[in-house]
Amino acid sequence: MKQYDAIIVGGGHNGLACAAYLARAGRSVLVLERRHVLGGAAVTEEIFPGFKFSVCSYVVSLLRPQIIRDLELPRHGLEILPLECSFAPAVDGPGLVRWPDARRTREEIARYSAKDASLYPEFGREMAQLARLVKPVIDEPSPDPASLHPTELLRLARLGKPFRELGARGIHQLVKMMTLSAADFLDEWFESDVLKAPMSVSGIIGTYLGVRSPSTAYVMLHHYMGEIDGAMRAWGFSRGGTGEVSMSIARAAQAFGAEIRTEAPVAKLLMRGDEAAGVVLADGTELRARVVVSSVDPKLTFTRLVDAKYLPSEFTHALSRYRLRGSSGKVNLALDALPEFTSRPGDGLHIRGDIAVAPSIDYLERAYDDAKYGKFSRRPYINVVLPTLTDSTLAPPGKHIMSCFVQYAPYHLATGPESWPQHREAFGDTVVDTLEELAPGLKNRILHRQVLTPWDMEQDFGLSEGNIFHGELSLEQLAFLRPAAGFAHYQTPVRGLWMCGSGTHPGGGVMAAPGKLAAERMLKERAL
Amino acid sequence: MPNATPFHPRTQALCQSYKWKDWSGYCAPCVYGMSPEREYNAIRNGAGLLDVTPLFKYDVSGKDAARFLSRVLSRDVRALKPGRMTYLCWCDDHGKVLDDGTCAHLGDGRSRLTAAAPALHWLMRHARRYDVTVADVSDEVAALALQGPTSRAILRDACGEVVDGLKFFGVATARIDGFEVVLSRTGYTGDLGYELWVDNAHALALWDALSAAGKRHNLEPVGLDALDISRVEAGFVLRGIDYTGANEALIEAQKSSPYELGLGWTVTLERDGEPFIGQAALEREKREGSAWALVGLDVDWPAIEALYAEHGLPPHVPSAAWRSMVPVYRDGRQVGRATSGTWSPTLKKNLALATVEASVSEPGTPLYLEWTVEWSRQVVPAVVTKTPFFDPPRKRA
The missing domain is CATH 2.40.30.110 (Aminomethyltransferase beta-barrel domains)
Structure with a gap:
C-alpha cells in the first residue's frame, strides 16, 4: 500500500499552499477535500446560472506576494485586481469616499471636518510605520517569548529591532493600539463620525466584539499592512472569484506533483500506537502517510480527527477555551442591474471599491448590542462589493453580483445555533432592507439571493461555529498563542500530526501564510 | 507643438490627468485618470482602448509589392496570405535594425506596413526598381488598439461575427454603422487584443461605437503609461528605448542586429530570389555569433x-x-x-x-x-x- 510523505486534510487555500510547498520540496503529497470543489472558504461557485459567487471570502487581503512568486501563481491563472476606493454611503447626504488620490480624499473628508482632512494623511503614515513592525511577524513563524531556546531569542531580538527605531511616540501609539478600542483610538485622532465609523470596522471584522470593545484597535493595523506592501497592492479581487486563488494554488501543487482528491471526506486519523500514521476516509478507506497535516480549524482537528485519549488534558482544556464564536454572515445577490445609491447615483468609480454600510459609531455599537444578547443585528454593518464592475467573467454582460459581508450574525443565537435555519430568510430580509434604504429599488433588481448564516458556514464549509478565521483574531489568540501556547509552530501533541490552517499563526484571511510556514517548518524539522 | 489625432475630441474630454506626451508629433495621453494602474488592469482584465494613430503607416501596392517588401524587410513576406499580418524588422546594409513593425496583406496585392519611425524615404529609395506604389497613409488612417480579455466580446457587439473567425495575427474588413474598418488581431500588450484601422473621417464614429459596445464589458480608455507596463510584461522591445534605430545611432555601439534584439525569429535567411537588405551581414552574424x-x-x-x-x-x-x-x-x-x-x-x-x-x-x-x-x-x-x-x-x- 502506497505511503505518502504527507496527507493534507482539507483543500482550502492553506491546505493547498502547504501541499504545493511540500511537493515543491520533492515530497509525495495527497490533499483530501470533503466537498466536490476545492477552496474551502476561498471558493467560487455558480450558485445561480451564469453568476459565479465568491461564496464566502470575497476579497483577497494579504495573500503573500512571496507565495505568488514562489508558486508562480499567475502562470496557473491567478490575477488580482485591486480594490480602488472605499465608499460609505449615507441615507441623506453624499456619504464619504476614500480614494487612492490624496487630494480627492482630503476634499471628501473636509466636507465633514477640515481638521480631520488635514490629519488623515498623517494618520496613514503613522499606521504604516506601525504596520511595518507587524509585517515581518506574518511572514515568519512566531517566536515564543517564554522560550529560552537561543534561536527563538535571536528571532525575537530581530523582530524587536524596528521597535527601537519607532521612538517613544511610536511605542506609545503601539501600546494604545493593543489596548484601546477601535472607536477610542480613532477618537484620539478624529472628530468626524462619518470618517471614523467606516475606519473602525476593520477592527471588528470576524470578531465577536464591538467597535467600543477594548483591544479592537490593534486589528485595524492589519488593514494598513496591505498598504505597506506598497507596490504590491495586495487588496483586491481575484479574477474569476476568490476560488481562483485556491485553484491557482491547486494547479501549482499539481504541477509540482501533488495529488488532489475531492469528495474524499476524512473520518479520523489512522493511528499506529500513539502516533498518526495516516487517515481513514468516511467510506472506510485507509490511507497512509508519514505525516498528516490538518488544514481544518483546531476545534475540528482535535474533536473530530483525533480521539481525545491521545491528547494531554491540559491541551484539550486550553483548546476548549479557544474562541471561535462566529459573528458574521454572507448574503450574495445576483442583480439584473446595478444598485443606485441615493448618496451618489450612477455607476462611477465610487462603487468599484468596497462599500461600507457604517454610518456612525453608534450605529455599529447598536449592531453589536443586538448580537451580545444572541440576536442578529436589526441594522447590521455590511461590507458590499460589486466585483462584476471589474471582472466581467463572473456574470452575464450587464448583470451584476453584489456580495455582502454582514456583521453581526452571532453563531450562538439566543434560541441556539441550530435554530439559524428558521431565521435565515429573516436575516436575509434584514440585510436587503438595510441596503434598500441606501439604494432604493435594489429589491426589484434581485434575480437570486443566497443567504449564508454562521450555521451554514459550519455545516457546509466546516468552519466551526461559523468563524471565518478559524478562531478570532484577537490578541490573546495570535502569534505564539495561536492556537494554544506551546503549539504555535504547527506541531500538535500527537506525533505525526501537524496543522497548517488559519487557526495557526499568522491566522485567517486569504494570506496562505499558515500553509507555507507550516510546510517550511515541517521540512526544517525533517518531519517527512 | 504636437498635432491632435482624429480621436482628440474624445481623448481630451476623457483625460482628467492633464498628462500628455509627444508621440511622433501627436499629443497622446499618458494616463487618463489618477494612476496608470486601473488602466493597466483594464488591459489585463477588461479591455483598454488606446489611440495608436501616431504609428507610421505605409500602403504598398502594385505587381511587385510582395517582392519589394521582401527585399527591404528582413522577413520574407511573399508567402503572406491575404488576411494575414506578421511582425518583423528591417535593417540597413550592415544588418543593423532600423525599425520594427508589422506588415499586413490586405488583399488585391495591397500591403500595409506599420513603423515606429518615419520610413518613407527608405522605402522610396528602394522602390525604384519595382513596379510598386508606396503611399504614406500615416496622416489619413486613424488607429485604435482594443486590448484585453473582453476585447473580442466588444468587437462582436460592435461589428458582428467577422471577429469570431479572426485568428492571432489575422486581418479582416468589417463594417460598423456603414463605414469600413480594417481589423487585425494584433497589439502591443501581449494579451488578447485587436487593432482597428479606419479613415480619419470615421474615427470619432469608431471610437463612439466601441465605447458604446464596451459599456457592458469593462472597457476603459487607456494611456501610454499602462501600455508601457503591459508591453514590458509581454517582453516587447521599444525603438528609441530598448534599442536605437541604426539611422539614428550616433556611434556603431548604439546599433543592434535583429539577433541581438531577440528578433532573430523574424529573419528569413533561407529564401529564393534576391537577398534582402543586410542579409550578408546577418548570415555572417548567424554563423559567427552575436555580441x-x-x-x-x-x-x-x-x-x-x-x-x-x-x-x-x-x-x-x-x-x-x-x-x-x-x-x-x-x-x-x-x-x-x-x-x-x-x-x-x-x-x-x-x-x-x-x-x-x-x-x-x-x-x-x-x-x-x-x-x-x-x-x-x-x-x-x-x-x-x-x-x-x-x-x-x-x-x-
Whole structure:
C-alpha cells in the first residue's frame, strides 16, 4: 500500500499552499477535500446560472506576494485586481469616499471636518510605520517569548529591532493600539463620525466584539499592512472569484506533483500506537502517510480527527477555551442591474471599491448590542462589493453580483445555533432592507439571493461555529498563542500530526501564510 | 507643438490627468485618470482602448509589392496570405535594425506596413526598381488598439461575427454603422487584443461605437503609461528605448542586429530570389555569433525590500514603467544595461528588459542590477528569464 510523505486534510487555500510547498520540496503529497470543489472558504461557485459567487471570502487581503512568486501563481491563472476606493454611503447626504488620490480624499473628508482632512494623511503614515513592525511577524513563524531556546531569542531580538527605531511616540501609539478600542483610538485622532465609523470596522471584522470593545484597535493595523506592501497592492479581487486563488494554488501543487482528491471526506486519523500514521476516509478507506497535516480549524482537528485519549488534558482544556464564536454572515445577490445609491447615483468609480454600510459609531455599537444578547443585528454593518464592475467573467454582460459581508450574525443565537435555519430568510430580509434604504429599488433588481448564516458556514464549509478565521483574531489568540501556547509552530501533541490552517499563526484571511510556514517548518524539522 | 489625432475630441474630454506626451508629433495621453494602474488592469482584465494613430503607416501596392517588401524587410513576406499580418524588422546594409513593425496583406496585392519611425524615404529609395506604389497613409488612417480579455466580446457587439473567425495575427474588413474598418488581431500588450484601422473621417464614429459596445464589458480608455507596463510584461522591445534605430545611432555601439534584439525569429535567411537588405551581414552574424543579447530580468524583490528596510523604508517602485539605462553586472564587472522595466502588478515581480553580453544571456544566469535607494547606489540580484514574462493562453485562443 502506497505511503505518502504527507496527507493534507482539507483543500482550502492553506491546505493547498502547504501541499504545493511540500511537493515543491520533492515530497509525495495527497490533499483530501470533503466537498466536490476545492477552496474551502476561498471558493467560487455558480450558485445561480451564469453568476459565479465568491461564496464566502470575497476579497483577497494579504495573500503573500512571496507565495505568488514562489508558486508562480499567475502562470496557473491567478490575477488580482485591486480594490480602488472605499465608499460609505449615507441615507441623506453624499456619504464619504476614500480614494487612492490624496487630494480627492482630503476634499471628501473636509466636507465633514477640515481638521480631520488635514490629519488623515498623517494618520496613514503613522499606521504604516506601525504596520511595518507587524509585517515581518506574518511572514515568519512566531517566536515564543517564554522560550529560552537561543534561536527563538535571536528571532525575537530581530523582530524587536524596528521597535527601537519607532521612538517613544511610536511605542506609545503601539501600546494604545493593543489596548484601546477601535472607536477610542480613532477618537484620539478624529472628530468626524462619518470618517471614523467606516475606519473602525476593520477592527471588528470576524470578531465577536464591538467597535467600543477594548483591544479592537490593534486589528485595524492589519488593514494598513496591505498598504505597506506598497507596490504590491495586495487588496483586491481575484479574477474569476476568490476560488481562483485556491485553484491557482491547486494547479501549482499539481504541477509540482501533488495529488488532489475531492469528495474524499476524512473520518479520523489512522493511528499506529500513539502516533498518526495516516487517515481513514468516511467510506472506510485507509490511507497512509508519514505525516498528516490538518488544514481544518483546531476545534475540528482535535474533536473530530483525533480521539481525545491521545491528547494531554491540559491541551484539550486550553483548546476548549479557544474562541471561535462566529459573528458574521454572507448574503450574495445576483442583480439584473446595478444598485443606485441615493448618496451618489450612477455607476462611477465610487462603487468599484468596497462599500461600507457604517454610518456612525453608534450605529455599529447598536449592531453589536443586538448580537451580545444572541440576536442578529436589526441594522447590521455590511461590507458590499460589486466585483462584476471589474471582472466581467463572473456574470452575464450587464448583470451584476453584489456580495455582502454582514456583521453581526452571532453563531450562538439566543434560541441556539441550530435554530439559524428558521431565521435565515429573516436575516436575509434584514440585510436587503438595510441596503434598500441606501439604494432604493435594489429589491426589484434581485434575480437570486443566497443567504449564508454562521450555521451554514459550519455545516457546509466546516468552519466551526461559523468563524471565518478559524478562531478570532484577537490578541490573546495570535502569534505564539495561536492556537494554544506551546503549539504555535504547527506541531500538535500527537506525533505525526501537524496543522497548517488559519487557526495557526499568522491566522485567517486569504494570506496562505499558515500553509507555507507550516510546510517550511515541517521540512526544517525533517518531519517527512 | 504636437498635432491632435482624429480621436482628440474624445481623448481630451476623457483625460482628467492633464498628462500628455509627444508621440511622433501627436499629443497622446499618458494616463487618463489618477494612476496608470486601473488602466493597466483594464488591459489585463477588461479591455483598454488606446489611440495608436501616431504609428507610421505605409500602403504598398502594385505587381511587385510582395517582392519589394521582401527585399527591404528582413522577413520574407511573399508567402503572406491575404488576411494575414506578421511582425518583423528591417535593417540597413550592415544588418543593423532600423525599425520594427508589422506588415499586413490586405488583399488585391495591397500591403500595409506599420513603423515606429518615419520610413518613407527608405522605402522610396528602394522602390525604384519595382513596379510598386508606396503611399504614406500615416496622416489619413486613424488607429485604435482594443486590448484585453473582453476585447473580442466588444468587437462582436460592435461589428458582428467577422471577429469570431479572426485568428492571432489575422486581418479582416468589417463594417460598423456603414463605414469600413480594417481589423487585425494584433497589439502591443501581449494579451488578447485587436487593432482597428479606419479613415480619419470615421474615427470619432469608431471610437463612439466601441465605447458604446464596451459599456457592458469593462472597457476603459487607456494611456501610454499602462501600455508601457503591459508591453514590458509581454517582453516587447521599444525603438528609441530598448534599442536605437541604426539611422539614428550616433556611434556603431548604439546599433543592434535583429539577433541581438531577440528578433532573430523574424529573419528569413533561407529564401529564393534576391537577398534582402543586410542579409550578408546577418548570415555572417548567424554563423559567427552575436555580441549582445536582449534578455528579460527577474529582479529579486526580497533583496529590494531588504535594501529599503536598511533605510527604514517600505519598498517603493514607481507606479509607471521606467525607461532609463541602468548598469547590469556579473562578478563585479559590467556586462550590459537594463533599458526599461516595471513592477508587474500581475506577476508581483520586478521586471526589466536588458541588453547583455551574449555569454551571460542563458536563462537562469544570475546577474546583478543597479538599484538606487535614497540616492545610494546598490546592486540587487536579477536572474535572466525567458520573455514574454506574461503570456496568457487567451492571447492566441
